[in-house]
Amino acid sequence: MVELERHGSRPDAVDGSFVRSWLDEFAEEVARRRDELTQLDAAIGDADHGVNLDAGLRAVTSRLASEGETALGSDEKTPVAVGSPSADPSDSPxxxxxxxxxxxxxxxxxxxxxxxxxxxxxxxxxxxxxxxLKMAGALDSDSAVTAWEWSQALRVGVGSVSARGRAVAGDKTMLDALLPAVDTLQQMLEKGESLASALVAASGAAHDGMLATVPMVARKGRASYLGERSAGHQDPGATSAHMLVAAAARAAGGDAAAT
Amino acid sequence: MKKLLDKPDDAVRDSLEGLAAAHDELLTVRYEPNMVLRADAPLAGKVSLVSGGGSGHEPMHAGFVGKGMLDAACPGQVFTSPTPDQILAAVRAVDGGAGTLLVVKNYTGDVMNFEMAAEMASESGISTETVLVDDDVAVRDSLYTAGRRGVGATVLVEKCAGAAAEQGRPLEDVAAVARRVVDNSGSMGLALTSCTPPSVGRPLFELGDGEIELGVGIHGEPGRERRPLAPAAELAELLARPILDDLGLGGGDRVLAFVSSLGGTPLMELYVFYRDLVRVLGATGVTVERRLVGSYMTSLEMAGCSVTLLRLDDELTALWDEPVRTAALCWDDRDG
Structure with missing residues (x-):
C-alpha cells in the first residue's frame, strides 16, 4: 500500500521534461569531458568514444528541442485550456x-x-x-510514469546492453557502472527514498563501478586485444555510463556534485 | 597534424565527394546516410553484396564497389563502424530480390551494427546472410577476447564471393564461398609508424624510431610484441610464419599471397618485401599461384604492411580470375 502511494506520488513522476533535462545534462557533460573520454579510449580502444558520443548527443538534444517547439506550436494553435473560440472540441478534444x-x-x-x-x-x-529503445519498449504510452516504472524500464534497457554486447559484469564495460547503478536505484526506491536521492546514490554506485574497471582485464570490445595490458586503465564506456546516471540524478534535482 | 584536408571533421564526406567525382562511371555515392552504390544497381535476380566499416582503410570498402565485387559499401566515420539505419538503407538500395550477403569484419562495433541492420532487413522482408571475417592470426581467439580481427582476407572474400554472385549463384552458395575464403586465410601486419585520425589530430600510439609493432591491427591496435626494426627478409619471415602455422600450410599447397601497404609504405618497399615473402614461402614448398601487391587495406598514413595468405583450390582460383571492374581492382579475364 505504502509502496503504491509513494510510487504514484506526483513529485516522483518521470515525464517528458525529466527526459529532456536528463539528456541535456548528459550531452553537456559528455561535451565538457569529450577529450577525457577520447584519452581513456586512446589508451585501450581506438580514441573515438568521446567524439562519437558527443556528436550523437548533440543530435539528440537538437531533436528534443525541436520536439519541444513542435509541441509548443500545437499548443498555441489549440489553446483548449483557456477555451479559445477557435478551439473545436471535435478535432482537438x-x-x-x-x-x-x-x-x-x-x-x-x-x-x-x-x-x-x-x-x-x-x-x-x-x-x-x-x-x-528497450527502455522505451518497456513503458506504456503515458505522458508520465512513476519513478519505479522508470527504474524498471532502466533495468530492461541495461539488460539489453548486456544482451547486445554479450557482456556481463566484470568484463570491463559500461555494464560495470550500469548494473550497480540500477541495483542501487531500485533498492533506494524500495526503501522509500525520493527519486532524486535514489539517483544520487545510484550515481555513486556507478562511480564506484567505473573506478572498479581500472584493475580489470577487458574481455569484450577492442580493449580485449590488449589482454593483461588493459589492466590499469579506466574503461571509457563505464565512464560515459557513469555520466549518464549522474545526469539523471541532476535532472531529478539531486545534488550529484559528489560524484 | 599535416594532412590534405579542408575541414578535418568533414574528411569522410569530402573524400566521398571526391570518390564520386573520380569514378562516376562505376559508382554512385549517396549521402546522409553515406553509401557507395554500384552504378547499375539494383540488378534483378542477383545476390547483392554489402559491406562497410570505418573509413580510413581506403580503398576498402568503397574502392571495391562495382561489377564482380560489392554492390554497396557503407563508410562509417574514421575507424568507426557504420550505423544500422545506414546499412539497412544500402541493403534496400541494391536489393535485387535474391537476398544480400553482408560481409562484416570482426570488430565489436561492426558486428553489433550489422546484426541490428540484418534484424531490420529481415523485418522488411529482405533475406540476409552474414559472413564474419576474422583472419588476423596476431590475435589469439579465445572466450576472453572479442576474437580475431577482420583484416586483409576481407578483400579476398569480397572478390571471390562477388564473382560467385555475378555468376548468378544463390545466396547460400555465395555465402559458402565467402566462408570458405575466411576459413582458408590468415593475415598478420606490422607497423613502422602510427597513424593520426583527422578529427583526433594526434597519433593513435607512439612507436620509437627503431621500433616496430608486430601484429598491429588496422586501427593501431597493439599486436603481439614491440621489437627492433630488422631487414625486410626477417620481417617477411616473422609475418609469414604464424600464418603458415595457423593454416597448416606446407609443401604442395597453393596460395594467393596478398601484401598490402598500411598506407604509408611505398610500392618500392612493398616489392622488396614481396620478393622476400616469395622466398620464405618457396622455402616451405608452398606455391604462390596468385598474388596481389599494393595499397588495398590501409590504416590512414600508417607505414608498414600486412600479409594475407589464402589457400587456393580450383574453384577459388577461378573465382579470383573472374573479371572485376571497381575503382581499386580491375581486370578482364585473368590467367595466372
Missing amino acids: VTDAPSVTSPSVGSLLQMVGMTLLSTVGGAAGPLYGSLF
Missing part, C-alpha cells in the same frame, strides 16, 4: 491535450534511441541505442 503538448516518456526515449543508433556508430551506438 480536451482529453488529448496532454499528449499533444507533452510526448510520452516512451516516445521520447524511442526517439533518443533511434537518434543514437543512427548517429553514434561504433560499439557505443548500438549499445546506448539499445538501452534507450
